[in-house]
Amino acid sequence: MNISFSAACKQTQPPMVNFPGGLINIIPRHRRKEKVVVVMGATGTGKSRLSIELATRFDAEVINSDKIQVFKGLDIVTNKVKEEECDGVPHHLLGFVDPTADYWAHDFVQHASAAADDITKRGRMPIIAGGSNSFIKALISDDHHFRSRYDCCLLWVDVEKPQLNSFVSARVDQMVDSGLVEEAREFFDPAGDYSRGIRRAIGVPELDEYFRSEGSASTSAKAKILSRGIDQIKSNTQILAARQRQNIQRLLNILRLAEHLEWRMYRLDATEVFRKRGEEAEEAWQRLVAWPSTSLVGQFLCDDKMDFAGQLILGPTTAAPVVV
Structure with missing residues (x-):
């Protein structure tokens, strides 16, 4: 499988950190591994x-580690980041x-390692971001090439279940308003096989009954079927969020027991x-x-x-370090 990388200017100066109030020169010590x-x-x-x-x-570039967002299509259903949101990154x-x-x-490991190598060769830093923890584990813990070449800092953005459930429910409503149903219709499978490829994405199987009802059910019946499908999307997204959080805890335990790893994780x-x-x-976002x-x-x-300007800055760091 071929992969193309986005072009970027080669960095020739020390990394510049854009804090409120100006840029900061970061002069790193000699390091054995890329970051x-x-x-x-x-x-x-x-x-x-x-x-x-x-x-x-x-001055970094992002490598996606979401196992559904790697697929072409369903940009709304899979909540891919929009071009205007990328800020040129x-x-x-x-x-x-x-x-x-x-x-x-194993496909992700191959492509992510190649992307990270390409990014670092151009003097930039890779940032791996996504919710598929099995992909992250395969890369940072199981792949010898990656472990031997890179030093990792893991940042875990966590939100308590009630607040997150409320947010993802509202987000599904926004996605529906943005065209989720119309987009999912393109991937409706009359054979009912939603076990492969992008059809596994939450938002497609849940609308199968609705798409089958089109052309046969009454308007009111279809509205009820659609409402049930949307509620199921919300429920399954909430279940996914809970499972992802459990998987992060599981990954943390694996990393804690891995004697060959000395990486840092912060919640x-x-x-x-x-x-x-x-x-x-x-x-609150900026502060926390x-x-x-x-x-x-x-x-x-x-x-x-x-x-920064001769002054040591620790910052009001509220992140809880997790020793691995």
Whole structure:
């Protein structure tokens, strides 16, 4: 399977960190391995936003690790990041696989390693972001090439279940308004096989009954069937979020027992962000997620405290370190 990489300018100066108030020169110590940041979390927690914000501050590129978003199509259903949301940050392994093909962890490892190698050769930092923890484990824990070449810092964006469930439910309604049903109709399978490729995506199997009812059921009956399908999408998305959180805990335990790994993981509790609205939510995001992540990644790159205008900056880091 061929893969193309987004072009980017080769970095010839020390990394520049874009903090509020100006850019900061980061002068890293001599390091044995290249640096990679991994942004993890359940669906809806803000992984894409954080990865893009970090990429703009640290001259990085994003490698998608979501096992459904690798497929072409269903941009609304799979909630792919929009071009206008990327802020000019190149994204790799996003919408490049045939929607009917199989794509496994070993395929991801091959492509993600190649993307990371390409990014670092051009003087930039890879940021791996996505909710498919089996893909992340296969890459950072099981792949010898990646382990021997890269040092990782893992950022876990976490949100308590009630707040996240409420958010993903509202997000499904927004996706429906944006054309989710029309988009899913293109992948309706009369044979009822939703076990392969992009048809596995939440949002397609749940609408099977509705698509079958078109042309035969009454308008009111179809409306009820559609409502049930949308409710099922919400329920299955919430179940997915809970499973992803459990998988992160499982991955943490695996990394903790892996003696050959000395990587750092930090949990960033973004629950307060989801309890607020408007400017208050934005302030909470910056205080609880964006700034602590920037501080942690800066220290990770330098293996030390960051230096800003001669002053040591630790920042109000609220991230809880998890020793692995």
